[in-house]
Amino acid sequence: MVNLKIEKLTKKYGDATVLNGFSIDIQSGEFMVLLGPSGCGKTTALRCIAGLASPSSGQIFLGDEKINELSPRDRDVAMVFQNYALYPHMSVYDNIAFPLKMRRKSKSLIQEKVNDMAELLGIRELLGRKPKELSGGQMQRVALGRALVREPKLFLMDEPLSNLDAKLRTHMRTEIKKLQKKVRITTLYITHDQVEAMSMADRVAVMKNGMIQHIGTPNEVYNHPKNTFVGQFIGNPPMNLIKGSVSDKSMHLFSGSVSIPLTDKSLLEKKNMPAKFVLGVRPRDIIIAKGANVTAEIRFQGIVTFIEMLGDDTIIEVNVESNNLLVATNTISNDFHPGEKIELRIEYSKIHFFNQEGMRI
Numbered sequence: 001m002v003n004l005k006i007e008k009l010t011k012k013y014g015d016a017t018v019l020n021g022f023s024i025d026i027q028s029g030e031f032m033v034l035l036g037p038s039g040c041g042k043t044t045a046l047r048c049i050a051g052l053a054s055p056s057s058g059q060i061f062l063g064d065e066k067i068n069e070l071s072p073r074d075r076d077v078a079m080v081f082q083n084y085a086l087y088p089h090m091s092v093y094d095n096i097a098f099p100l101k102m103r104r105k106s107k108s109l110i111q112e113k114v115n116d117m118a119e120l121l122g123i124r125e126l127l128g129r130k131p132k133e134l135s136g137g138q139m140q141r142v143a144l145g146r147a148l149v150r151e152p153k154l155f156l157m158d159e160p161l162s163n164l165d166a167k168l169r170t171h172m173r174t175e176i177k178k179l180q181k182k183v184r185i186t187t188l189y190i191t192h193d194q195v196e197a198m199s200m201a202d203r204v205a206v207m208k209n210g211m212i213q214h215i216g217t218p219n220e221v222y223n224h225p226k227n228t229f230v231g232q233f234i235g236n237p238p239m240n241l242i243k244g245s246v247s248d249k250s251m252h253l254f255s256g257s258v259s260i261p262l263t264d265k266s267l268l269e270k271k272n273m274p275a276k277f278v279l280g281v282r283p284r285d286i287i288i289a290k291g292a293n294v295t296a297e298i299r300f301q302g303i304v305t306f307i308e309m310l311g312d313d314t315i316i317e318v319n320v321e322s323n324n325l326l327v328a329t330n331t332i333s334n335d336f337h338p339g340e341k342i343e344l345r346i347e348y349s350k351i352h353f354f355n356q357e358g359m360r361i
Contacts, residue, residue: 001028001029001153001184001185001186002028002062002063002153002154002186003025003026003027003028003030003063003186004024004025004026004049004060004061004062004154004186004188005024005025005026005060005061006022006023006024006025006045006049006058006059006060006061007023007058007059007060007061008021008022008023008057008058008059009021009022009023009045009048009055009057009058009059009060010022010055010056010057010058011041011044011045011048011053011055011056011210012056017210018041018044018210019041019044019045019048019055019058019210020041020209020210020211021058021211022041022045022058022210022211022212023212024205024212024215026186026188027186028186029184029185029186030186030187030202030203031177031180031181031187031189031200031201031202032187032188032189032201032202032203032204032205033188033189033190033191033196033197033200033201033203033204033205034046034188034189034190034191034205034207035190035191035192035193035194035197035204035205035206035207035233035234036192036206036207036208036233037192037208037233038192040207040208040209040210041207041209041210042190042191042192042207043158043159043190044210045190046079046156046158046188046190048060049077049154049156049188050072050075050077050079050156051067051070051071051072051075051077052072054068055068062075062076062077062153062154063153075154076152076153076154077152077153077154077155077156078099078147078148078150078152078154078155078156079147079155079156079157079158080140080143080144080147080155080156080157080158080160081143081158081160082158082159082160082162082163083163084131084139084140084142084143084160084163085143086131086139086142086143086146087131088130088131088132089130090130090131091127091128091129091130092118092123092126092127092128092129092130092131092134092142093114093118093127093128095131095142095145095146096114096117096118096127096142096145096146096149097110097113097114097149098146099146099147099149099150100113100114100149100150103150113149114127114145114149117145117148117149118145120145120179120182121141121142121144121145121179122141123138123141123142123145126138126142136163136164136165136168137164137168137171137172140160140161140164140172141175143160144160144176144179148179148183148185151183151185152185153185153186154185154186154187154188155180155185155186155187155188156187156188156189157176157187157188157189157190158190159190159191159192160176160189161173161176161191161193161196162191162193169196173196173199173200176189176200177199177200189201194233194234194235194236195236197218198218198222198234199218201217201218202217203215203216203217204216204217204218204221204234206221206229206230206233206234208229208233213226213227213229213230214226214227214230221234222234222235224360225239225280225352225360226359226360227354227358227359227360228241228278228280228354228358229358231280231352231354235282237283237315237326237328238283238326239280239281239282239283239352240280240281240282240283240286240325240326241278241279241280241354242254242278242279242280242281242323242325243255243276243277243278243279244276244277244278244279245275245276245277246262246273246274246275246277247275249261249262250262251298253279253298253300254300254320254321254323255321257321258300258320258321260297260298260299273353273361274355274356274361276356277353277354277355277356277361278353278354278355278356278358279351279352279353279354280351280352280353280354281346281350281351281352282328282350283315283325283326283327283328284328285346285347285350286325286327286328286344286345286346287344287345287346287347288316288327288329288342288343288344289342289343289344289345296345296346296347297346297347297348298345298346298347298348298351299343299344299345300320300343300344301320301341301342301343301344302318302319302320302325302341302342302344303318303319303320303339303340303341303342304316304317304318304336304337304338304339304340304341304342305317305318305319305324305338306338307336307337307338312330313328313329313330314328314329314330314336315327315328316328316329316336318342318344320344325344327344
């Protein structure tokens with residue numbers, strides 16, 4: 001096992017900067033997920049690491065070795081693509097065996113390794129089939145087997161589950177995570193799906209516009225986002241952002257229409273607390289006080305404008321002084337009606353504070 005270290009990686013296409021000072025340090029055996037919206041530079045970073053694209057500047061280290069100038073085949077990196085990229089004319093056995101044949105391994109060793117990998121992935125009965133005879137999930141397993149069979153130093157995965165249906169994606173998330181822990185290969189996995197990132201990663205690196213915004217455990221990026229982008233990108237439904245200000249030992253929200261006495265001294269003494277700020281609160285942390293004896297420091301009223309039933313949860317859009325807030329509750333949707341006035345409450349402990357530039361305070 002080896003670690004992967006990237007220092008100030010930049011990639012430009014003409015005047016467009018796709019990666020801008022991209023730096024990350026992935027520990028040996030770690031499962032790191034690179035998460036971000038489409039076009040943020042995730043795949044470009046992966047291609048630079050694999051040697052399929054040349055960075056404009058910056059350094060890539062695999063273990064103690066700088067690999068910028070090495071050809072893809074000399075980097076000892078395996079990659080699984082979004083479309084699987086299986087050879088259609090080859091059997092499953094030959095697809096998995098292909099990397100070993102290219103390295104001129106003995107026939108007996110190839111057979112042993114292919115059979116072991118097929119056993120690990122649960123696809124021994126598929127070895128004689130062609131890719132066209134496989135389901136999406138089976139093709140994904142074959143692609144994983146072909147990448148892992150040569151025991152690479154680094155495993156790269158480019159949105160490998162995006163072509164699968166929702167149920168199979170859930171199953172394959174678990175299988176890939178279990179497999180990575182068994183083989184203990186340092187892994188960089190990229191996705192735009194936050195559920196994949198939060199459920200699979202040892203650590204998550206959130207990207208925007210070619211730069212990493214926050215690196216941390218799933219718990220850290222969810223509960224302590226470094227900026228408003230991370231706060232809203234992680235979590236579904238996204239974090240609510242409310243403009244606020246502090247004066248006269250009171251906190252004013254919604255353009256001053258709601259004022260709350262600051263009884264919690266820690267808020268007043270918070271370092272670098274500006275006069276104007278952005279308050280972040282997750283939809284699940286907003287309490288609907290309807291018919292309940294709820295105590296919370298921040299209280300205000302709003303009008304229900306939309307209700308969305310999602311099985312176990314109900315998402316309610318509430319208009320407060322021309323601001324639309326999302327509230328997530330497990331109360332059945334029939335308890336609320338559009339046009340109804342409801343009272344919302346928030347505990348101080350559930351608040352995230354950001355400055356006007358969007359950085360966490």
